[in-house]
Amino acid sequence: MAGRLQGRVAVVTGGASGIGAATGALFAAEGARVAFADLDAAAARRQAATVGHGSLGLGVDVVDEDSVMAMAGAVREALGPVDILVNSAGIMRKAWVKDMPRALWDQVLAVNLTGTFLASKAVLPDMIAKNAGRIVNIASIAGKVGEPTASAYSASKFGVIGFTRSLAIEVAKHNVLVNAICPGPIATPLGEQGWREGAEIEGVGLDRIMTRVNGRSPLGRLGTVEQVARMAAFIASDDCDFTTGSAFNVDGGIIMT
Numbered sequence: 001m002a003g004r005l006q007g008r009v010a011v012v013t014g015g016a017s018g019i020g021a022a023t024g025a026l027f028a029a030e031g032a033r034v035a036f037a038d039l040d041a042a043a044a045r046r047q048a049a050t051v052g053h054g055s056l057g058l059g060v061d062v063v064d065e066d067s068v069m070a071m072a073g074a075v076r077e078a079l080g081p082v083d084i085l086v087n088s089a090g091i092m093r094k095a096w097v098k099d100m101p102r103a104l105w106d107q108v109l110a111v112n113l114t115g116t117f118l119a120s121k122a123v124l125p126d127m128i129a130k131n132a133g134r135i136v137n138i139a140s141i142a143g144k145v146g147e148p149t150a151s152a153y154s155a156s157k158f159g160v161i162g163f164t165r166s167l168a169i170e171v172a173k174h175n176v177l178v179n180a181i182c183p184g185p186i187a188t189p190l191g192e193q194g195w196r197e198g199a200e201i202e203g204v205g206l207d208r209i210m211t212r213v214n215g216r217s218p219l220g221r222l223g224t225v226e227q228v229a230r231m232a233a234f235i236a237s238d239d240c241d242f243t244t245g246s247a248f249n250v251d252g253g254i255i256m257t
C-alpha cells in the first residue's frame with residue numbers, strides 16, 4: 001500500500017534529533033523524500049543515512065537567511081520543489097526574567113520564531129507555484145500557557161502560533177495549509193536541558209523537577225517523539241485537508257489543568 005506522503009518532498013529543520021528526526025523518519029516511511037536539515041550537519045547526514053529512502057542530510061542555521069536560502073536551493077536541486085516543511089529546529093534556555101541576559105532572550109526568539117519565519121519564506125515560492133503545500137510548525141504547549149523561568153521560550157512559541165495563524169490566512173488562496181503542534185514535555189536533548197536548567201535555577205534536585213514534569217498532565221506521563229511525529233504526518237497528509245491555522249495539542253491534557 002502506498003504511504004500517505006508518497007512522492008512528496010519534505011524538509012524537516014532540526015531533523016538531526018528528537019521530534020524532527022522522528023518526524024522525518026515517519027514521513028520517509030510514508031513515502032516522502034525527506035531532507036533532514038540541522039545546525040549539526042554531520043548528525044543530519046547520519047540521520048538521513050539511517051532512514052534511507054533517498055533522504056538527504058544537510059546543514060542549516062535557521063537564524064541565518066543566506067544559510068536557509070542555500071539549504072532550500074540544495075533541497076530543490078537534489079529532491080525537487082518542496083511540498084512539506086516541518087519547522088522543528090528549536091532551543092530551550094531558562095532564566096528568571098529579572099536575571100535574564102538580553103542575549104539569552106534574543107537567541108531563543110531568533111531560533112524558535114525567526115527561524116520558523118525564514119524557513120517558511122524560503123519554501124513558500126515552491127508551494128505557491130504548485131498551488132499546494134503544507135507547513136507544520138512545532139510550537140509547544142508553552143505557546144498556550146505560561147511557564148516560569150521559560151518566558152523567552154514561551155513567548156517564542158506563542159509567537160509561532162500567531163505566525164501560523166497569520167501565514168495560514170495569507171496563503172490559503174494558494175492551497176497551502178499551515179498548522180502548528182503543541183507538544184507537552186518529551187525526553188529529548190532539548191527537554192532534558194530544560195529540566196536540568198530548571199533544577200539549577202530553582203536550587204532543587206532533578207528528581208523533584210521530574211516528579212513535577214511527569215505529574216503535570218492528567219495522563220501523568222511524558223510524551224514521545226513518535227506521538228508528535230504521527231500528528232505531523234496526519235497534518236501533512238491528505239487526511240487533513242480542511243484544517244489550517246490550527247495548533248494541535250499533543251500534551252497529555254496539560255491545557256486543561
Ligand SMILES: NC(=O)c1ccc[n+]([C@@H]2O[C@H](COP(=O)([O-])OP(=O)(O)OC[C@H]3O[C@@H](n4cnc5c(N)ncnc54)[C@H](O)[C@@H]3O)[C@@H](O)[C@H]2O)c1
Pocket residue numbers: 013014015016017018019020037038039040060061062063087088089090091111112115138139140141182183184185186187188189190191
Ligand atoms: N522536548 C520537548 O519537551 C518539547 C516540547 C514542546 C515543544 N518542543 C519543540 O520541539 C522542537 C524540537 O525539539 P526537540 O525536543 O526534538 O529537541 P532536540 O534538541 O532533540 O532537537 C532540536 C534540533 O534543533 C537543532 N537546532 C537548534 N538550533 C538550530 C539552528 N539555529 N538551526 C538549525 N537547527 C537548529 C538542534 O541541533 C537539534 O538537532 C523544538 O522546536 C522544541 O521547542 C519540544
